[in-house]
Amino acid sequence: xxxxxxxxxxxxxxxxxxxxxxxxxxxxxxxxxxxxxxxxxxxxxxxxxxxxxxxxxxxxxxxxxxxxxxxxxxxxxxxxxxxxxxxxxxxxxxxxxxxxxxxxxxxxxxxxxxxxxxxxxxxxxxxxxxxxxxxxxxxxxxxxxxxxxxxxxxxxxxxxxxxxxxxxxxxxxxxxxxxxxxxxxxxxxxxxxxxxxxxxxxxxxxxxxxxxxxxxxxxxxxxxxxxxxxxxxxxxxxxxxxxxxxxxxxx
Amino acid sequence: xxxxxxxxxxxxxxxxxxxxxxxxxxxxxxxxxxxxxxxxxxxxxxxxxxxxxxxxxxxxxxxxxxxxxxxxxxxxxxxxxxxxxxxxxxxxxxxxxxxxxxxxxxxxxxxxxxxxxxxxxxxxxxxxxxxxxxxxxxxxxxxxxxxxxxxxxxxxxxxxxxxxxxxxxxxxxxxxxxxxxxxxxxxxxxxxxxxxxxxxxxxxxxxxxxxxxxxxxxxxxxxxxxxxxxxxxxxxxxxxxxxxxxxxxxxxxxxxxxxxxxxxxxxxxxxxxxxxxxxxxxxxxxxxxxxxxxxxxxxxxxxxxxxxxxxxxxxxxxxxxxxxxxxxxxxxxxxxxxxxxxxxxxxxxxxxxxxxxxxxxxxxxxxxxxxxxxxxxxxxxxxxxxxxxxxxxxxxxxxxxxxxxxxxxxxxxxxxxxxxxxxxxxxxxxx
Ligand SMILES: Nc1ncnc2c1ncn2[C@@H]1O[C@H](COP(=O)(O)OP(=O)(O)OP(=O)(O)O)[C@@H](O)[C@H]1O
Ligand SMILES: [Mg+2]
Numbered sequence: 186x187x188x189x190x191x192x193x194x195x196x197x198x199x200x201x202x203x204x205x206x207x208x209x210x211x212x213x214x215x216x217x218x219x220x221x222x223x224x225x226x227x228x229x230x231x232x233x234x235x236x237x238x239x240x241x242x243x244x245x246x247x248x249x250x251x252x253x254x255x256x257x258x259x260x261x262x263x264x265x266x267x268x269x270x271x272x273x274x275x276x277x278x279x280x281x282x283x284x285x286x287x288x289x290x291x292x293x294x295x296x297x298x299x300x301x302x303x304x305x306x307x308x309x310x311x312x313x314x315x316x317x318x319x320x321x322x323x324x325x326x327x328x329x330x331x332x333x334x335x336x337x338x339x340x341x342x343x344x345x346x347x348x349x350x351x352x353x354x355x356x357x358x359x360x361x362x363x364x365x366x367x368x369x370x371x372x373x374x375x376x377x378x379x380x381x382x383x384x385x386x387x388x389x390x391x392x393x394x395x396x397x398x399x400x401x402x403x404x405x406x407x408x409x410x411x412x413x414x415x416x417x418x419x420x421x422x423x424x425x426x427x428x429x430x431x432x433x434x435x436x
Numbered sequence: 437x438x439x440x441x442x443x444x445x446x447x448x449x450x451x452x453x454x455x456x457x458x459x460x461x462x463x464x465x466x467x468x469x470x471x472x473x474x475x476x477x478x479x480x481x482x483x484x485x486x487x488x489x490x491x492x493x494x495x496x497x498x499x500x501x502x503x504x505x506x507x508x509x510x511x512x513x514x515x516x517x518x519x520x521x522x523x524x525x526x527x528x529x530x531x532x533x534x535x536x537x538x539x540x541x542x543x544x545x546x547x548x549x550x551x552x553x554x555x556x557x558x559x560x561x562x563x564x565x566x567x568x569x570x571x572x573x574x575x576x577x578x579x580x581x582x583x584x585x586x587x588x589x590x591x592x593x594x595x596x597x598x599x600x601x602x603x604x605x606x607x608x609x610x611x612x613x614x615x616x617x618x619x620x621x622x623x624x625x626x627x628x629x630x631x632x633x634x635x636x637x638x639x640x641x642x643x644x645x646x647x648x649x650x651x652x653x654x655x656x657x658x659x660x661x662x663x664x665x666x667x668x669x670x671x672x673x674x675x676x677x678x679x680x681x682x683x684x685x686x687x688x689x690x691x692x693x694x695x696x697x698x699x700x701x702x703x704x705x706x707x708x709x710x711x712x713x714x715x716x717x718x719x720x721x722x723x724x725x726x727x728x729x730x731x732x733x734x735x736x737x738x739x740x741x742x743x744x745x746x747x748x749x750x751x752x753x754x755x756x757x758x759x760x761x762x763x764x765x766x767x768x769x770x771x772x773x774x775x776x777x778x779x780x781x782x783x784x785x786x787x788x789x790x791x792x793x794x795x796x797x798x799x800x801x802x803x804x805x806x807x808x809x810x811x812x813x814x815x816x817x818x819x820x821x822x823x824x825x826x827x828x829x830x831x832x833x834x835x836x837x838x839x840x841x842x843x844x845x846x847x848x849x850x851x852x853x854x855x856x857x858x859x860x861x862x863x864x865x866x867x
Contacts, residue, residue, distance in 0.1 A: 233823045237815075261825035273820040277838025283821065286834065286867065291825040326838075327820075343824065 186211050186382055187232075187351055192243035194224075194231050194407075201227045203407035205243070209351065212379040216393055216418060217386045219404035220426050225386045226270050228404070229355045232384075233267040234260050247351070261287075262294035264350030268340035268357050270386075275327040280339070281309065283327060284346055291347060312345040316372040333360035341372050348376075353384045358392040370395030390422040403429055444497040445480040452583040452614075456503045459550045459584045460618070463562045471581035478575045490758040490790045491700055491729045496672050501614035501644055503585060505531050508609060510638045512536060515605050515666070520851035522603040522632065523547070529608055530585030530615025530645070544596040545629075550587040550618075561589040564620050564652055574702070577676045580616045580648040587618035594654070598629035601849065608645060608671070609638040618648045625654040625682075631661045632852060635675070635696075637668035644672040655709065656684040662852050663690065666859065669697040669724060676702045683709030690847050691718035691747075692856055693728050694863065700729045707734070707741040707769075716745040717847075719840040721865060722755025722787075729758035734776075736769040739799075745776040748843050750836045750865075751787035759791040761806070767798045776806040781813060781839055783832075833867045 187209040194202040201224045209215055219225055231238050232245070234257035245252040247263060255263065275283075289299045300308070313323055316338050328336050337357050344352050354373070358366055373383065373396050385396055393401070393415060401417040402409045405426070410433055411417065421429075449472075458468035480497050481488040506528040516524065525547065526536040532549050539547045546557055553561050565581075592598055608615055623629055631651075637643060645667070653659050659679075667673050673696055681687055693699055705714055720728040734743045749757045759778045780789045793806040813835050821831035837860075847853045860866035 233819075235819055235823075256828070257819060257822040258825055258827050258831075261823055267823055269820070273814075273816050275817045275820065275835070275838065277841050278821075278834055282867075283826070283834060284824070286830060287821070287824040287826045290827055290830065294825075347825065 186248055188246045190244050192231070192245065193241045194227060195239050195241055196227070196237055201238075201407050202231065205404070205408055207402070207409060209382050209384065211382055212377075213400065214377070214383045214385060214396060214398045216398035216401045216415075217384060217404050218388065218401065218418065218421055223404045224407045225404050226355055229267055229270075229353045229384075229386060232260075232265060232353055233257055258290070259294070261347070261349075262291045266344050266347055266349035266352045268337075268344055268352065268354045270355040270359075272328050272336040272340055274329045274331070276329050278327050280325055280327050281323050284343060288347060308346060313342055315345050315375060316341045317368050318342045334362060334365050337361055338365065338369060341369050345372060345376060350380065351382045351384070352376075353386070355386045356388065357385075358387055358389060366392065367395060390418045393418050405429060405433060448480075448497070448501070449475060451500070452503065456583050456585065458582055459587050460565060460581060462551050463553065463558060463565065467565060468582045468584070471578045474573055474578040475575065475582055478573065478578065481575050487731070490756075491698075491727065495698065496644060499612060499642070499644075501612055503583070503616075504529055504610060504613050506609050510607075510609060512605065512607060512638070515607060515634060515636050517603060517632065517851055517855045520601060520603065520632075520849065520855075522601040524603045524605060525588060526605045527586065527607065527615070527617045528638070529610065529613045530617045532586045532588060532617075540600070544593045545590065545598055547588060547590040547602065550584075550589060553589055557589065557591060560591055560622060561620055564589070564622055564650060574676065576646050576674045576702075577648055580618055580646055580676065583616055584618045584648075585616045587620060590619070590621040592622065592624045592627045592629055594624035595626040596624065597627065601630040601632055603632040603634070606633065606635045606645060606647060607638050608636075608643040609641065610643070611641045612643070614644045614646065616646050619650070621651045623651065623653045623657040623659050626656045627654075628658040629660075630849060631659065632664065632849075633662070634664040634666060635673060636666040637671050640668040640670060642670040646674045646676075648676045648678075650678040651680075653679060653681045653685040653687055655682045657682075658686040659688070660848055661687070661689040662847055662849065663692065664852070664856060665691070665693040665696050665699060667696040667699070669695075669726065671696055672698045674700045674702070678704045678706075680706045680708050681712040681714065684711045685709065686713045688715040688848075689717070690843065691716075691730065692844070692847070693718070693720040693730075694856065694859055696726060696728060698727045700731070702731050704733045705735065705743070707736050707738065707743065710738050710740045712741040714741070714743040715846070716743070716747075717843045718747040719843040720747075720749045720757055721752065721840070722749070722757050723752040725754050727756045727758075731758075731760045731762075733762040733764070734774065736763070736765045736772045736774060738768055739770045739772065741769065742773040743775070746843060746846075747778045748840055749778075749780045749789060750783060750840060751780060751789055752783040754784070754786040756787075757789040757791075759789070759808075760794065761792070762794045763796070763804065763806070765795075765797040765799050765802050765804065770799050770801045772799060772802040772804065774802070774804040778808045779839075780808075780810040781836065782810065783836070830867060833865070837866050
């Protein structure tokens with residue numbers, strides 16, 4: 186589904202990603218962990234198409250298409266969804282109107298007809314229940330005045346509405362209380378399917394207790410330096426990153 | 437240079453002198469005579485004057501204009517506001533058109549053309565006209581006084597709630613017509629009313645509109661005023677507005693400039709009583725080569741008043757916007773709260789905006805603030821929307837709708853809001 190080969194990326198001429206490789210197959214859940222500043226959010230931004238990040242080398246294929254040639258909106262329409270680490274507040278843009286417009290543009294791209302107002306509302310009801318998002322919030326301006334946790338829940342609500350093929354969750358667990366963490370994780374699990382893949386960026390094993398990954402990767406200094414099964418996350422939780430950093434130095 | 441400017445002014449005045457008798461003459465010929473004296477002394481405004489620095493009037497002064505009653509019949513339905521149930525007063529080319537208007541006079545409210553004023557109403561109109569504008573020696577206001585094409589006076593008795601809004605439509609047709617309509621009115625003490633004014637072109641031909649609106653808001657009265665500007669790319673529009681507020685009155689005005697080739701709004705508000713409240717909102721969206729200039733004055737004359745001003749602009753293509761916001765706090769006006777904000781979004785590299793707040797504060801115990809911002813859209817907001825599948829165009833449209841939506845949402849009357857929203861939508865400016 187997603188193949189990243191030898192990816193190099195800079196921002197403001199600062200080298201962040203340095204030869205990153207990753208292969209995600211349909212239905213898989215990949216967890217990406219790694220120290221602060223190692224490039225996890227950069228990877229997410231590059232995948233979503235943020236223009237400030239320049240790709241200087243490497244390639245990304247998504248379902249056979251060259252992702253790097255696509256505008257951010259076309260990536261979303263092809264089925265990529267990024268749940269932001271820091272969701273943006275957009276005063277005056279109604280959450281629900283924006284989502285309806287986005288959904289319809291995606292459907293249009295995919296050759297499907299526009300969703301009726303009635304079906305849309307049904308979908309909103311169903312999906313906001315899934316993440317137990319207060320109905321009031323769906324009607325407000327995008328993320329405006331939302332608490333940290335509410336913003337994260339809103340991201341997952343939007344993901345559920347848009348039903349992507351590949352969802353990238355960038356630290357969706359940070360800022361969530363224990364109940365919210367379970368709710369969000371259940372929401373994600375409810376969406377797992379043999380066709381849908383996830384890249385879950387997190388610092389904590391805790392989330393992976395709920396969303397059990399098929400693979401765990403460690404991103405360090407812009408490369409994936411270690412990959413393993415879900416047990417790797419437990420090792421990291423216990424030992425931290427120092428041993429990996431040392432391994433890197435000795436290599 | 438000097439001689440050309442003088443001769444253009446004189447040519448204009450000469451042609452007006454020979455073609456029109458000011459409709460104010462019916463009230464008292466002295467008023468227009470004195471305005472003519474004023475005009476003799478004043479220069480035709482040019483960019484040499486601070487007040488006109490950014491708005492070139494040479495395109496007006498170099499043209500020859502004609503005052504002409506319309507004989508054509510036009511369908512004006514697109515200028516009527518759906519479902520609003522307003523009394524409509526239609527002017528075409530600056531002349532009141534009774535056949536197209538619905539004026540329902542009753543004991544509580546009188547609405548009459550200047551030419552039909554009599555007795556006490558005539559006296560009231562005379563006072564209103566004399567009192568407001570004689571204090572302002574501006575060229576274009578004096579020009580309207582001297583050569584007013586047609587005027588309406590309205591008077592609301594005290595303690596009256598006027599349920600039906602009054603909608604004044606100022607339309608123009610024909611090549612190079614000059615319209616100089618005037619509305620003069622008094623909202624009696626304790627009364628409440630809603631006025632809508634809209635401006636438009638019937639045939640997109642070159643036209644010049646020089647209107648004067650002067651309204652006195654008496655003690656404890658409340659006036660909501662919406663102004664919808666829809667003129668064509670060939671229009672020159674100068675709108676001179678004067679609102680005088682007395683004790684405990686409330687006034688709210690929204691200036692929604694959707695379209696207009698060359699627009700200059702001179703909005704003057706005088707807080708001439710204690711405990712007045714005044715709200716000024718506006719948006720402007722110059723596109724193509726449009727030039728939209730808003731000059732506002734909020735004059736705090738007495739203590740304990742509050743004014744709140746918010747103007748927002750989205751400037752496209754080679755559009756130009758000018759905002760000049762004067763706030764005066766006079767020595768007597770202690771305990772004044774005056775806020776002003778002007779925000780602009782530039783949609784192209786060729787767009788320009790000149791914004792200048794001018795606060796002059798002569799009292800010490802006051803709270804005043806102002807702010808201006810000019811910039812582009814927040815890139816991270818744009819990216820957020822696009823990352824959810826919205827195309828760049830729709831994402832920008834959504835952000836600009838939200839931006840001016842803050843102003844539009846302050847318009848109380850839902851039918852006016854819908855009317856403007858629909859027009860913005862057909863212009864591709866609203867989602
Ligand atoms: N706009 C920017 N300009 C300059 N440097 C940037 C910019 N964005 C990110 N960086 C730098 O790129 C590096 C990688 O940042 P990134 O956000 O990808 O890290 P991360 O792995 O997501 O970290 P965290 O775990 O703290 O979220 C950091 O050193 C960061 O300071
Ligand atoms: Mg990060």
